[in-house]
Amino acid sequence: MSWFVDPWNPSHGASFEAGTGPDSRSSADVDLDVELPTGAWNARRAPGDVRAAGAVLLVDGVRRIDATVWTAEPDGGSLPGLAASYAAGIVRCDLRGGTADLVAGEVRRGVFTASPTAGDLVTRHATYTRHRVQRGELEQLPAAVQGPLTALEVAVTGAAADADLVVVDGKLGGREAAATTIGYIKTQHRMYLPPAQAALVARLAAGERTPVFRIGDRWPSLSWYLRLPGPRGGPWAGVVRVECAAALPLPEAVRLADLSQVTLPLLASQAYKDxxxxxxxxxxxxxxxxxRRLLGDGRLLHRAMSLAAG
Known part of the structure; x- marks a missing residue:
């Protein structure tokens, strides 16, 4: 028997989270015969003439729960709500010049509740726009923030231009702003491959990828797995899934796959820093x-909400 220690700090979960393990398959339709026939799958290295992207745009978003709130309904009842701040932005990396600059950053605030009577939550320092949700249980409310955050990420992704590669953190989910856009999924919650092809992922060396395959779910995509350089703390340590729009012609998708495997390893973090x-x-x-700095001081905002409510 062998033990593996996941290189991620346990406070951030695990780098591979597929329920009980690789047998926890996704229900999405998967077509493996895209870049190569299933029986010919092998680890892919980028052709020698492929060079890393010179300019890379990376898109991401963050959110923070600022307060739990309660409404006072006309019938004397009360319903829970969450006041949240969220932001999305773009950083532009010039890999040739060795610089990184913020080129877009947008902040929004919302109060999420099932109350039919609640309005915006106005405080001295910020206004939280009312978002009415269908399910009002307190434990369900944090998930309601993800929709507006994704919409904000889509909005800022529309500003992505003048780049050889656009990297969206997470699944694309309709954010294919350009033919150079890829989705970057760093935590593997679902297994999309049968056992034989999943075993190939576990054998990938740093910088190698699987062939491109197609995932048919709500947001169809062309996808591939790639291993980044780093310690081998387990079979899937350092493995990410990358995807592009399903509508792209196969040669363009393969070009993006090759470009990703020579570019993303240059941006990989180090264990002593992250x-x-x-x-x-x-x-x-x-x-x-x-x-997160753009979100402002959460304690100050919480105090302002308390004063406004009082």
Whole structure:
């Protein structure tokens, strides 16, 4: 028997989360015979003439729960709500010049509740726009923030231009702003491959990828797995899933796959700097820190909400 220690700090979960393991298959339709026939699958290295992208745009978002709130309904009842701040932005990395700059950053605030009578929550320092949700249980409310955050990410992704590669943190989910856009999934919650092809993922060396395959779910995509450089703390340590729009011609998708495997390893984080190394790309970690600063002082906002409610 062998033990593996996941390189991620346990406070951030695990780098591979597929329920009971690789047998926890996704229900999505998957077509493996895209770049190569299923029986001919092998680890792919980028052709020698493929060079890393010169300019890379990385898109990400963050959210924070600022307060739990309660409404006072006309019938004397009360319903729970969450006041949340969320932000999305873009960082531009010039890999030739060695620079990274924030080119877009937007902040929104909302109060999420099932109350039919609640309006915006106005405080001295910020206004939280009312978002009415269908399910009003307190434990369900944090998930309601994700929709508006994704919409904000879509909005800022529309500003992505003048780049050889656009990297969206997470699944694309309709955010294919350009033919150069890829989705970057750093935590594997679902297994999309049969056992034989999943075993190939576990054998990938740093910089190698699987062939491109097609995932048919709500947001169809062309996808591939890639291993980033880093310690081998387990069979799936350092593995990410990358995807592009399903509508792209196969040669263009393969070009993006090759480009990703020579570019993304250059952005991989180091364990002594990031507890989610190497999957949490260094520019994305920096963007997240910048966006959290843009959210403002949570204690000040909480105090302002308390005063407004009082």
């Amino acid at each position: 507890p989610r190394a190497p999957q949490n790309l260094t520019p994305i970690a920096g963007l997240e820190r910048r966006l």
